[in-house]
Amino acid sequence: MLRPKIMFAAIAGVGVTALSALGGDVVVTTPSADAFCRQSVPTRSYGAAGGLCVAGTSSVNGSGAARGRFDTMIKFPTADTKAAFDAVYGAGNWRLATAKLTLSEIDQPVNAIFPRGVGEFDIFWFSNDNWTEGPGTPNSSVTGTGTMITWSYLSAIAPGAVQQSLGRFQNQGVFDLQTFTLTPTAGLAADVEGGTVVSLRLSPVTSTLGFTFHSRNYGNPDQHPHLALTAMPRLPGDMNCDGLLNNFDIDPFVLALTDPESYGTEYPGCSLLIGDMNLDGAFNNFDIDLFVECIVNGCRN
Ligand SMILES: [Ca+2]
Ligand SMILES: [Ca+2]
Numbered sequence: 001m002l003r004p005k006i007m008f009a010a011i012a013g014v015g016v017t018a019l020s021a022l023g024g025d026v027v028v029t030t031p032s033a034d035a036f037c038r039q040s041v042p043t044r045s046y047g048a049a050g051g052l053c054v055a056g057t058s059s060v061n062g063s064g065a066a067r068g069r070f071d072t073m074i075k076f077p078t079a080d081t082k083a084a085f086d087a088v089y090g091a092g093n094w095r096l097a098t099a100k101l102t103l104s105e106i107d108q109p110v111n112a113i114f115p116r117g118v119g120e121f122d123i124f125w126f127s128n129d130n131w132t133e134g135p136g137t138p139n140s141s142v143t144g145t146g147t148m149i150t151w152s153y154l155s156a157i158a159p160g161a162v163q164q165s166l167g168r169f170q171n172q173g174v175f176d177l178q179t180f181t182l183t184p185t186a187g188l189a190a191d192v193e194g195g196t197v198v199s200l201r202l203s204p205v206t207s208t209l210g211f212t213f214h215s216r217n218y219g220n221p222d223q224h225p226h227l228a229l230t231a232m233p234r235l236p237g238d239m240n241c242d243g244l245l246n247n248f249d250i251d252p253f254v255l256a257l258t259d260p261e262s263y264g265t266e267y268p269g270c271s272l273l274i275g276d277m278n279l280d281g282a283f284n285n286f287d288i289d290l291f292v293e294c295i296v297n298g299c300r301n
């Protein structure tokens, strides 16, 4: 089994020219729906508000008035995300690597409906996508009907939904963007890899938390929530894309490294990036050692 090492040593010796970085692509998706709901007014719907909020039971606004608990739901479509990663890696040859949610905090919201306060909150992947944001606003809320998010509707669908924790986070009490690195759980990964809708639920941990941030309905799109996703090869080193990593991947790996154009012709459903063994977003000589190790000793991941 020493042959691969010898072969790659010879390839490295001929001085393969630098290959351009192909991966590490970040694909951003923005919400198709978002809405908060309030425990104290369980049938009211505020889905067209410019703000969203997650707040604890003891939250207060800028005047010290009790606001109570708020939860927020955000829905992200990922069909375009899937298409983008399919284009980079070949259809089905990738999996979700990282997910980061960015929210634009409003530390001193003007509308008195919103509380203020720093604390902890949880972000959950929420399996039920059967909800809508509705047309209500803080100054003109509506009685929620059908699938509009209200405290009552969320409470009704939550027991039948799977909720996977994507992490516990804290707001900063500033007027600025904040990015939260989410754990790519099975549910979140399946949604993104399937190109379906991702629903997130934000729930309070700290009773005095009052985290208010801009919604998708806010005027400036730069302040809207967004989810930044990256992918990695589903099976790094599977250069012939047959779902297995073995000796039959050696020749295509060498071809990809030395003659990417011919590789593309011979393996049209694959991608050079499947050879990104060290997951740095590029396929080049630095991936050789790990590939050889995987072939000879088996991969660590
Ligand atoms: Ca909304
Ligand atoms: Ca293979």
Ligand SMILES: [Ca+2]
Binding pocket: 275, 276, 277, 278, 279, 280, 281, 282, 283, 284, 286, 287
């Ligand atoms: Ca690499």
